[in-house]
Amino acid sequence: MPSTSYESPYVHHVITLPPALPSYPPATISTLMHPSMIPLLPSPLPTAAPPVDNPPFKVIKTPDRGFGMFAARRIEEGSLIIVEHPVFVVPAMPLPQNAGIELYEGVAQRMPRPEYEEMTTLANCRSNEECPTIVEGVARTNALNLQFRFPEFADSTFEGGRHYGGAFLKINRCNHSCGPNAAYRWDVSKLAATLYALRDISEGEEITITYADPLQSRAARLKKLEPDYRFTCDCHWCTFKDPLDQEKSDATREYLKSYVSTHPSYRKWSTDLCLPDTFVIDSHMAVLPMIIQEGVEAMLPLFFEEILRCYAELGHEDQVKLWAKKTIRITRYSNPALAGELERIVEDPVGHFAKWGSRTKLRQVQGRRGRKQIEVVDDDFFMGNLFGSSMVEVEG
Numbered sequence: 001m002p003s004t005s006y007e008s009p010y011v012h013h014v015i016t017l018p019p020a021l022p023s024y025p026p027a028t029i030s031t032l033m034h035p036s037m038i039p040l041l042p043s044p045l046p047t048a049a050p051p052v053d054n055p056p057f058k059v060i061k062t063p064d065r066g067f068g069m070f071a072a073r074r075i076e077e078g079s080l081i082i083v084e085h086p087v088f089v090v091p092a093m094p095l096p097q098n099a100g101i102e103l104y105e106g107v108a109q110r111m112p113r114p115e116y117e118e119m120t121t122l123a124n125c126r127s128n129e130e131c132p133t134i135v136e137g138v139a140r141t142n143a144l145n146l147q148f149r150f151p152e153f154a155d156s157t158f159e160g161g162r163h164y165g166g167a168f169l170k171i172n173r174c175n176h177s178c179g180p181n182a183a184y185r186w187d188v189s190k191l192a193a194t195l196y197a198l199r200d201i202s203e204g205e206e207i208t209i210t211y212a213d214p215l216q217s218r219a220a221r222l223k224k225l226e227p228d229y230r231f232t233c234d235c236h237w238c239t240f241k242d243p244l245d246q247e248k249s250d251a252t253r254e255y256l257k258s259y260v261s262t263h264p265s266y267r268k269w270s271t272d273l274c275l276p277d278t279f280v281i282d283s284h285m286a287v288l289p290m291i292i293q294e295g296v297e298a299m300l301p302l303f304f305e306e307i308l309r310c311y312a313e314l315g316h317e318d319q320v321k322l323w324a325k326k327t328i329r330i331t332r333y334s335n336p337a338l339a340g341e342l343e344r345i346v347e348d349p350v351g352h353f354a355k356w357g358s359r360t361k362l363r364q365v366q367g368r369r370g371r372k373q374i375e376v377v378d379d380d381f382f383m384g385n386l387f388g389s390s391m392v393e394v395e396g
């Protein structure tokens, strides 16, 4: 029975995104939101993502994991798979069970019928006792994490106000892998998620995302996946025949996790001439094969970007362009702002960096200075020895 004592901090709100062209359909998002969010929603509302005639994927029934999304043709690393709006958005925080029934049902009732019908076919791994409504069961099995980070809401102390989960009719068909070949990015200004490829995906290959932190050990990943999604992962990285290979994979992921927070940074290197010129580059180059081996390519842009910034301070124009192009390829959809900056770098690498070639110039000065010092020592060798003086410093 619905509780009468619970006062919901959320209200129902239906967002209708207008079509970009009169012949396209609008998009409807049935939400349960904190009321302070509603005036902050983008205004004017973004247009609905246009329909795609020939999408690069198919949704197919699998023998052992319900439906799955598969590549209909080869999908290149970094390229777009789909832009999609959620059909519903609900608070990430579970609602009290009795009061929740009414609120979740209100979300379902406000959905257009065709979307509602399709939403009910999404996977629901929760029992009726755990999640008495279809919206809650579908949300707990599928919802992608959506942050509504409006700057105007930054001061709010009500954390639940900005954390939501959204159900997507297509993206939610992606099954899990601990070495996913795709990832999504939520763009609150477009009220849409973009699914993009993290590496090349062959025709017929399953398109997967990750539901757990892939840098955790297999045991820790299973501990999350089994209770939350009710399956035991059997991806390549969870089913090594030799237990030693599993240990190696776990150790590599642990190393990568710690490398993210402890790696030699470009910023420190940039101001420290005691470090060798290729210190950061060599260190990052050593982890790139580990990232690829573990199928965690979402980490690559961080290191690619630092490598190219190091090359800029070394004044290596060809290398800067090469690494900028590699980074653009993989960040076009995951980080469009960075990809845009890198496009400008490719056009004019030398003009873009205030510190272009600065390290190489400093090394030249250091080199001249070193030679002069040696000359001085040679000239004054006997005097210096006689008077016990130390080497005379000269300006380079």
Ligand SMILES: C[S@@+](CC[C@H](N)C(=O)[O-])C[C@H]1O[C@@H](n2cnc3c(N)ncnc32)[C@H](O)[C@@H]1O
Pocket: 064, 065, 066, 067, 068, 121, 122, 123, 125, 141, 142, 172, 173, 174, 175, 176, 177, 229, 230, 231, 232, 233, 234, 235
């Ligand atoms: C978001 S849905 C993914 C799409 C779903 N297979 C469907 O039929 O719509 C999550 C559910 O799919 C299944 N699933 C996802 N990844 C899986 C995997 N790697 N192995 C087995 N089942 C998986 C689980 O039942 C999980 O609760």
